[in-house]
Every structure is written in structure tokens, then in C-alpha cells.
Amino acid sequence: MIASTLSSARRQAERRSRQVKSILANEGHRGITDRARTVVADWMRPKGIVWQVKTGDVIAADLSQPFTPIIPKVAPGESITVNWVTGPAGPGSGGHTTCYRIIRYLDRLGYTNRIYFYDLHRADRKYYEDVAREHYGLTNQISDMGDTIADAHAVVATGWPTAYPVFNARCTGKRFYFVQDFEPYFEPVGAQSVLAENTYKMGFHAITAGQWLAKKLKSDYGMEGDYFPFGCDTTRYKRDPGSKRSGVAFYARAGTPRRGVELGLLALEIFAKRQPQIDxxxxxxxxxxxxxxxxxxxxxxxxxxxxxxxxCFAGLTLSLTNLSLVPYEMLAAGCIPVMNDAEHNRMVMQSDHVRYAETTPHALASALEKIVVDPDYDCLSRKAADSIVSASWDDAGAAVDTAFRRALCVDRDAVR
Incomplete structure (x- = not known):
């Protein structure tokens, strides 16, 4: 028994020794370091689910017995009051940027918008309230999402974890769901992806970023809704006709898997070998x-x-779920976007100036290469920028305003 154990231990030691030598020969000391970090990370990683929603809210949300809220009528001259339930955000959150842009637009129309933070981690509300005001320009009432929230004409969930407290809330107001992406895709198939998907069965009225999401939620879940078009801040993103272009750009944020960073880096590795002079x-x-x-x-x-x-001549921008704002911003600057060819991208990004390619490293690299060697690039760049001049966020805000009015049966003169 002891001899067998020692023999097994010796074989394992020899196997590990050969493995270490192979890693050192092919990857150097960095290969050993990376694997050691992976082992430590796996050891430190929580062994259970890191919940994004309070389990009590999930248990309380019996989808078979939905609460039917009173929906107050908006009197002529009365402000439409909307409760927005969001997670607190640091600076630079794309989803919060879009949501808060819409809120600021509705403020200008005379809406009364209230913000409620839904937070599992008991973060300091004062800090995140300051961020919302200083970085996102909000001037609204901001409160924590407690057991009760004030009555309103509309109550809006803004992400799947917030849908549960909105479903459970007993205040007045028609329930809406501000949907910017198909969030079940954010998680591996498991409990949380199912919980995210279940929020589309709560009977809310959807207001989605782009047409693809509205179509998907309607066809897959029977969810009624409206959509708003993507906008672009053309005061910040604009073409400089005197700029000398010598590169390509890529949004490389590995913490956002739906942007396909690893796939993009493979494409750029191929591109760099073909066009080594391009930055x-x-x-x-x-x-x-x-x-x-x-x-x-x-x-x-x-x-x-x-x-x-x-x-840059071109920018690689991958969206494996709903479209991002990046291709609009690239176009405004006269930088030609190369995107993965997919229904959700073509349906939302209806532009003749985007270059679509199969979602393979070689196809994406080839699409980039065609742009940087195009002899008519200057004309291409100018037309691309001109095409986006009218893409205002006011159009998105107006579409959301129309969606609220239609769902609440409000005439245009009803808001001050």
C-alpha cells in the first residue's frame, strides 16, 4: 500500500516536472506566473453564486400571481412622475450614461423623475449620489430602494436585478422595463441566467435600445414594447479633416465578454502581420x-x-449581443467601423458605411486591411462622418417620451 502510494506520487511529480519544463521552454517564466495566479484566483473565488439580486426579492416575486398596480391618470397640465430603479454606478458606465441621458431629456420636457438605487452591497449612497450628479449631470431626487417607494405614474426597471423589486413594489404606476441588452447572455447558463430571463415574463412594458431587442422580447416572450434609436454625441465625436491617419482602433475591455475582446485580439494579430506599418x-x-x-x-x-x-482609418468593434455606441462614435469621427455580421447589428446599425465581416479572426482582419489600403479612403471617411451628423440623443429621448405617453394614454398637452 505504501509502495503504491509512493509510486503514484513519484509519477505525479515527474509529470509536473515535465509540464513545468515545457511551459518554461515555450512561454517562459510568465507562463508559470500566469498559471499560479489562476490557481490562486480559483482558490479565492467564491464557491457559490455571487448574487446580483436579493434572494428575498426573488422569493417574493411569484410570477404566477402578479400585482396589478393602480395607474393614475395624468391630468391636463400635470407632470408625468416616473420612478427609475437603477444600480449605483461609478464614472463611465455606458448603460447608466444612456439611461441618465434619457432622464435629463425628460426633465427638460417637464417630467418629474425620481431615482432609486437598488444595491445589494450596502455601498455609500452619498458617494454614488455625488457621482450621479457630478459625472452624469443628474439633478433629480435620489433615494435608496427600500421596502416602499413613492406612488408614481410609471415605475421603471433598468436591469434584470432591478426588475424583481419593481415587480414586488406596491406603489401606483404602470411598470416599464428599460432594456439595453439581452442580459441572460451575460451569464453562463445557470441560475442567474434563468432569473434574468424570467424578468421578461413579468408583464412589464419594454422600452428598448434599438429595434432588435424589441423584436426579440416580443417574439420570444410576448412582451409589448417600444424602442428608441441610438444617438451620438456629435459635440464630442467629430471628424478632423486635417488629421493624419495611420492606425486602427479597438475597444479592448476584457471584462466585457460580449464585446469579443479575445476574438478581436486574434484578428489584430493577423492584421499586424499583414500590415506591420499600421499603428x-x-x-x-x-x-x-x-x-x-x-x-x-x-x-x-x-x-x-x-x-x-x-x-485611425478603421475601428474594430464587436457586439455579440446588442449593439454598442462605439460604431456611431467611430463614424462621427470618420473612422470606418468593422463589425461582426449579425442580425442584431444590422437591424440596429442601418448604415452603408459599416463594413461587416464573418465572426472569424481572418475575416475581420481582411475587412480592416481592405479599408487601410482603399485609395478613396478620404472620400469614404468624409461620407461616413456626414452620415452621422443628425444622430442626436434628442431623437432617442423623444422616442422614450412618446412611448411613455402612448402607454399611459397621455396627450402631449398633459405635461407642463
């Missing part, structure tokens, strides 16, 4: 050990990003 600009976060020459900008401001776009 590759990475932004979003600092990436270590990129296997090609790159300018690694990390997190940048909109002003810095516009400068990057104006240095």
Missing part, C-alpha cells in the same frame, strides 16, 4: 503581453477617444 490603438483597459506592436491607451476620456479615432 494599432487599444483602449478600454490596459492589456498585458499583447502579441503585436500596439499603443495601449487604457481608459480614456471621450475627448481622448475622439483624438484616437481621428488617427
Amino acid at each position: 494599432i490603438h487599444l483602449y478600454g483597459e490596459k492589456l498585458a503581453d499583447v502579441p503585436f506592436r500596439a499603443i495601449n491607451h487604457g481608459l480614456v476620456s471621450p475627448q481622448q477617444l475622439n483624438t484616437i479615432y481621428n488617427k
